[in-house]
Amino acid sequence: METIKPREFLEAITEHQIFVPKDHHFTGPAERQEPENHGSVFHIEGMILANLAKVLGGDVLEIGTQNAISSRYISEGLDQNGKGVVHTVDSYQRWHEDPSWPRIVPHACHSTDFPVRPCSWAHIDGDHSYAGVVKDIEVAQACGCSVLVFHDCHERLLQHQPPSEAILVIRDKLKQGWNLTYIDTPAGVVVAEKCQEKETTKKSSRASRSTSKTGGKSSSTK
DSSP states (O other): OEEEOHHHHHHHHHTTOOOOOOOGGGSSOGGGOOOSSSSSOOHHHHHHHHHHHHHHOSOEEEEOOTTSHHHHHHHHHHHHHTOOOEEEEOTTOOOOOOTTOTTEEEEOSOGGGSOOOOOSEEEEOSOOSHHHHHHHHHHHHHTTOSEEEESOOOGGGGGSSSOOOHHHHHHHHSSSSEEEEEEOOSSOEEEEEEGGGOHHHHHHHHHHHHHHHTTOOOSSOO
């Protein structure tokens, strides 16, 4: 698994045309706003989601809504692309349909009860247990997602209570047939792309190799 810094990943997938979204910790209804480091994505991680949405477009499956902060980053990226909605799934759904955010489609259900529909890629940030991540991957694959983006993959989160075991599942279940990139963000993000459709990650891989030549990080996660 290659490791890359966030800025280098963003420059690679956007060909140095990085889109800077709003800070969506402070957009949307007041009751759905929160500062960084309260359980949702950090702003730099939201930037990754927004830029992936801008580059990839298409309908997105998001597992784990919470206050829909990451959903709003994805939505803004889709606005830039011009196509797609984000189906955000959570059994404890806090986000309701809002005409101000027409690209966010909430589903109040467990991921395994989500009605399968074609989606181009997925953001997986739901049940962080080993079994839960495995099930979420299966749902994403059933929807035809060729790119999987995982949040909370930093090694230190294995020590949390409850732990985030996403990185263990990625190593066990996606070691073959997937091109894996670890992005060194505060919570740790992994982008997994099917090998036969790896154009986005090819770009990030080239950037990762370039940084290693200039004294960047090695190819192992923290």
